[in-house]
Amino acid sequence: MSRKKNKSKGQRGVAAALATFQGDSMAIDSEVTSVQDSTAPTDGELASITISAGLKRPCPEDDHEDGGGWQTIENGRPVKKLKKIPGQESKRYPGIHFSTQARLFSKINVSSLRDLILYIFADGPAPQWVSVKHRPEFRKIVAIMVPGLDEAMFKNGLDFSAYTGPTPDQAISGGGAPDPDEYYPRELKKELLPEVLQPFADMFPHLWPVKAPGDDKYGKLHSPMPAMLTAPLPKSKGTGVQPVSEPHGWKNQRTRITEFLATSEELMEHGFPVHPAMLNSGEKRDKFKDPEGWVHTRVENLEDGKVPEGEVQQGSVTAGREVYALDCEMCMTGEAEYSLTRISLVSWDGSVVLDELVKPDKPIIDYVTRFSGITKEMIDPVNTTLKDIQARLLDILGPRSILLGHSLDSDLKALKLAHPFIVDTSLLFPHPRGLPLKQSLKYLAQKFLNREVQKGGGTNAGHDSIEDAKTCLDLVKRKCEKGKAWGAGESQGENLFKRLARAGTAYRSTAGPEATGGAPVGKSSAAVDWGDVSRSAGNAATVTISCKSDAEVEAGILRAVKGDPDGLEVPGGGVDFVWARMRELEALRGWWNRNKLVPEDAGGPPALTDGDKKEEEEEQEDAASPLETCLKTLGERLKRIYDNLPPCTAFIVYTGTGDPREMSRLQAMQAQFKKEYNTPGSKWDQLSVQWTDREDQALRRALKVARSGIGFIGVK
Numbered sequence: 001m002s003r004k005k006n007k008s009k010g011q012r013g014v015a016a017a018l019a020t021f022q023g024d025s026m027a028i029d030s031e032v033t034s035v036q037d038s039t040a041p042t043d044g045e046l047a048s049i050t051i052s053a054g055l056k057r058p059c060p061e062d063d064h065e066d067g068g069g070w071q072t073i074e075n076g077r078p079v080k081k082l083k084k085i086p087g088q089e090s091k092r093y094p095g096i097h098f099s100t101q102a103r104l105f106s107k108i109n110v111s112s113l114r115d116l117i118l119y120i121f122a123d124g125p126a127p128q129w130v131s132v133k134h135r136p137e138f139r140k141i142v143a144i145m146v147p148g149l150d151e152a153m154f155k156n157g158l159d160f161s162a163y164t165g166p167t168p169d170q171a172i173s174g175g176g177a178p179d180p181d182e183y184y185p186r187e188l189k190k191e192l193l194p195e196v197l198q199p200f201a202d203m204f205p206h207l208w209p210v211k212a213p214g215d216d217k218y219g220k221l222h223s224p225m226p227a228m229l230t231a232p233l234p235k236s237k238g239t240g241v242q243p244v245s246e247p248h249g250w251k252n253q254r255t256r257i258t259e260f261l262a263t264s265e266e267l268m269e270h271g272f273p274v275h276p277a278m279l280n281s282g283e284k285r286d287k288f289k290d291p292e293g294w295v296h297t298r299v300e301n302l303e304d305g306k307v308p309e310g311e312v313q314q315g316s317v318t319a320g321r322e323v324y325a326l327d328c329e330m331c332m333t334g335e336a337e338y339s340l341t342r343i344s345l346v347s348w349d350g351s352v353v354l355d356e357l358v359k360p361d362k363p364i365i366d367y368v369t370r371f372s373g374i375t376k377e378m379i380d381p382v383n384t385t386l387k388d389i390q391a392r393l394l395d396i397l398g399p400r401s402i403l404l405g406h407s408l409d410s411d412l413k414a415l416k417l418a419h420p421f422i423v424d425t426s427l428l429f430p431h432p433r434g435l436p437l438k439q440s441l442k443y444l445a446q447k448f449l450n451r452e453v454q455k456g457g458g459t460n461a462g463h464d465s466i467e468d469a470k471t472c473l474d475l476v477k478r479k480c481e482k483g484k485a486w487g488a489g490e491s492q493g494e495n496l497f498k499r500l501a502r503a504g505t506a507y508r509s510t511a512g513p514e515a516t517g518g519a520p521v522g523k524s525s526a527a528v529d530w531g532d533v534s535r536s537a538g539n540a541a542t543v544t545i546s547c548k549s550d551a552e553v554e555a556g557i558l559r560a561v562k563g564d565p566d567g568l569e570v571p572g573g574g575v576d577f578v579w580a581r582m583r584e585l586e587a588l589r590g591w592w593n594r595n596k597l598v599p600e601d602a603g604g605p606p607a608l609t610d611g612d613k614k615e616e617e618e619e620q621e622d623a624a625s626p627l628e629t630c631l632k633t634l635g636e637r638l639k640r641i642y643d644n645l646p647p648c649t650a651f652i653v654y655t656g657t658g659d660p661r662e663m664s665r666l667q668a669m670q671a672q673f674k675k676e677y678n679t680p681g682s683k684w685d686q687l688s689v690q691w692t693d694r695e696d697q698a699l700r701r702a703l704k705v706a707r708s709g710i711g712f713i714g715v716k
Helices: 002-023 025-037 043-053 060-066 110-121 199-203 224-229 264-269 386-396 408-415 441-449 465-482 496-503 550-562 584-588 610-621 626-644 661-677 693-706
Strands: 071-074 077-079 095-097 131-133 140-145 206-211 322-334 337-347 352-357 401-405 422-424 525-530 543-547 577-581 649-654 708-715
Touching: 095 708, 110 131, 110 140, 110 206, 110 224, 110 496, 110 649, 110 708, 140 224, 140 550, 140 626, 199 626, 199 708, 224 496, 264 661, 322 408, 322 465, 337 386, 337 408, 337 465, 352 386, 352 465, 386 408, 401 408, 401 465, 408 422, 441 465, 496 525, 496 577, 525 550, 543 550, 550 577, 550 626, 584 626, 626 649, 661 693, 693 708
Parallel strands: 140 577, 140 649, 322 401, 401 422, 525 543, 525 577
Antiparallel strands: 071 077, 095 131, 206 708, 322 337, 337 352, 649 708
């Protein structure tokens, strides 16, 4: 009872004070004026004014942080102002710290850095390998990918003029149990670094070994871009396939189907039957002979498939070609041996050209009805043989015919047929983890067509080959309408920029009392990269800035962080999250393959002009090597960015991968071996390259080097 009584007396006191303030405002104004005209008021006078005006002096801690001020009392409670950005000496200044007590048992990977960003700004899980202090106080995050750096560079006394990269022993462990020295971060000490890399010690406390995405089993290095820019779906959204959504500002680029034809090298690499037109003119082609029971379509040269522009209807995506979607069903006729039992061929307009059941030459031991949909009752009365189907296909398919399907190599092997013009949806829509993994046709239909197919899979109904052929046809049509970039970067996750916009979290310190405990308000973002950013995963960012040099990337980062004065493109005050990539070091070291893109194309490496070549020759005579000069420029550039970042900004720099050059050389060698080995009539001992266990082990070591990246994490 006494507590309630005291509380009501307090309420009456506040009401009286507010009444006094409202009724005697003129008196207060004159009192304040007289105080201003006289000497500074004493604490007692301040207290008197505070009580009568419904204002109170902030607590000592607020006075230290905010420099003093007043707070308004409403309903007996103070209305807190938004906290100012804390000073670096403040107890609430944010930080990212490593401790030997952290739960770190292996190298962190690129996705670890992505999850750190999601934890600070959105709904990601708390990292176990670092301690994040005062998460609500982070204002911005800047992450920059800089391929070309490796750990061996950060050793004092290194001769950059002779440096070619880390040895396998420097880049990888010797095997056995993981050693903490291999995956713990290395402390950066300025006096122990090469002079050109000393700025890193001013920005970051540690160098982190970072494992690039890849697959040791299949000898594959995966792109670090999806690993950083694709967030895993939260559990609440993890059920079912989410249909693809086009990024903001997406523009269709109508593309001819001929742009999606697999090259002869790609067909051989992925195990397609070899057609003589795929071979270069010479002895191998002259001596080409189909294996027993096999046939090839009547195509003499690849050029025979080209249609003169005068014969192509304007705007036609088929480019004057005849396009057929093919799908086959097979049954088992031996251990791990499948034979053709049904073929369906659908034309570009969706009409069925051929749909036949086929009786294999060998007895069927398993109809695999749950997948094929074929039963004994269906096959028993059939007299059509594989040779009959081959003859009909040779009449239908000519030099201007294109076959499309899903994992079409399996269908062509069942048909024992070779054709050089192939569009394969498993290659058009690659698996995010790379080959040999492939996405199922059922998944692609759900993702890109919002369609359910193969509903009979696993039941006696099985698959419908006509339905599958039409699904492939519709996928390719959609691809032709949307363009090459459509669906190419999609993976089984959510775009990082979309996640931040959807689930970005603000706190009371940055968004006011309404965000107490965290509130999902969304985070703005920017992607700054070489080439046309709008054609990449960065298109989902709030702001996209396309560049042609690292200098433009630097300027773009600072613009994204600070914002435009008018706020028309980049919001005033800048965006919350910036992802960028610098590529000049990558191109200099040969990590960026100049042969894959035309240099003048957007997104290609910087082209070497005659002047550049002359400068390179002159630099070789100078004391500083081109590598050392590039590293010096990079260090200075990163330091300028760091110096211009606002306080409470997380700053992340990472390489994405290690040195991929030796791995790429061996992979090209392996592909050449497979191409020659799979050519009919070739002899193993006469191949131009050999692939033995020795080369296989060398590829595995080179892959580990390529997966040995580094990273740096700091807070401005």
